[in-house]
């Protein structure tokens with residue numbers, strides 16, 4: 001038997017799915033969200049919490065091809081590829097390298113900026129001013145470097161910031177010492193990006209989206225979607241582990257697992273997981289006043305409501321390989337080098353699956369040739385920033401409102 005028909009079923013209760021669900025519901029659509037995990041059970045649980053309207057630099061940058069052999073040789077470097085997984089990841093990696101050509105980087109940065117610049121506005125729309133004030137700090141972010149030489153990728157990053165008119169302030173070693181007492185001498189220069197911010201708890205922020213969704217009449221269904229089946233008369237059946245559920249629209253927001261539901265439909269999207277790690281220090285005894293990204297060692301620290309989160313690293317090893325805790329431990333070593341007084345007795349290590357496309361842009365909007373199926377996944381490193389504006393864009397497209405930004409750069413068709 002098929003259960004009652006919903007207006008829309010959203011698959012996935014992460015930041016992307018819940019943002020889409022809330023925007024759809026507020027536009028008058030009856031929405032159910034399906035996920036075997038409670039809200040914020042995926043990558044949305046343990047990320048670094050950076051909310052970055054000014055982030056417009058994709059991950060793939062010119063010159064990356066030269067680095068591939070090194071990645072394969074160093075399993076604990078900032079970016080590693082598991083050798084046995086390399087053949088599976090190769091097509092994605094080739095597209096990724098292709099996306100790193102300078103003219104592509106500039107076009108991608110335009111689309112990243114168009115989406116991200118609305119992030120704080122969307123978080124405020126979703127949460128309301130009071131909850132927003134309790135969860136989100138609009139205080140800027142700092143990037144730091146060790147040494148004076150500007151790397152080739154740092155030059156491109158500067159070009160992107162100039163192209164996008166992003167406000168920044170250079171910080172000297174003395175400025176950094178004043179802002180962050182106890183920061184090591186090796187950290188020689190920095191950049192303040194005042195337009196950015198962060199959340200004091202990614203998990204609580206996304207869980208709050210789930211609570212608001214429920215309070216406003218939405219249904220959260222604790223099931224796993226197993227199969228998407230188009231119906232003859234229009235609409236979709238979502239076969240879950242316990243029921244068949246039908247709806248006019250299906251919004252796929254399954255993060256890094258989204259491909260599992262698309263492959264059987266013959267829909268191919270280049271989605272790979274870039275596994276990332278965090279170490280959560282509950283009694284750090286050093287709490288910087290705002291998030292710091294160490295660009296030399298590719299990690300970041302974020303002051304959160306329950307301690308200091310050290311996050312970073314990229315590991316290409318698929319959805320099944322066991323976590324490599326050494327990667328998270330290395331992050332703690334990096335952070336202690338940056339703040340020698342840091343303590344790390346009570347620590348939690350975590351690994352999460354970034355849902356990543358080769359061009360750092362999410363896949364948003366209607367599925368090609370499949371009426372009623374919509375995508376909102378693939379946010380990679382930037383889903384806490386991109387999730388809410390993506391949810392709004394997709395909800396607007398479904399309900400026939402003006403999208404506000406050009407949806408074309410995010411369409412699945414770009415990979416054909």
Ligand SMILES: Cc1cc2nc3c(=O)[nH]c(=O)nc-3n(C[C@H](O)[C@H](O)[C@H](O)COP(=O)(O)OP(=O)(O)OC[C@H]3O[C@@H](n4cnc5c(N)ncnc54)[C@H](O)[C@@H]3O)c2cc1C
Pocket residue numbers: 011012013014015016017034035036037040041042043044045046047048049050051052223224225226253254255256257258261275276277278311312351352353354355376377378379380381382383384385386387
């Ligand atoms: C270490 C690390 C640091 C990061 N730092 C930042 C940062 O500072 N700022 C930023 O913007 N982003 C950051 N990110 C990226 C960000 O966390 C992700 O882009 C974002 O959380 C993705 O959200 P999502 O909703 O698409 O996926 P997820 O949060 O992973 O949610 C997907 C959900 O879909 C569900 N699901 C999957 N398959 C099914 C199915 N068949 N049926 C039902 N449900 C299903 C899963 O259970 C899961 O709950 C970071 C990521 C990592 C790993």
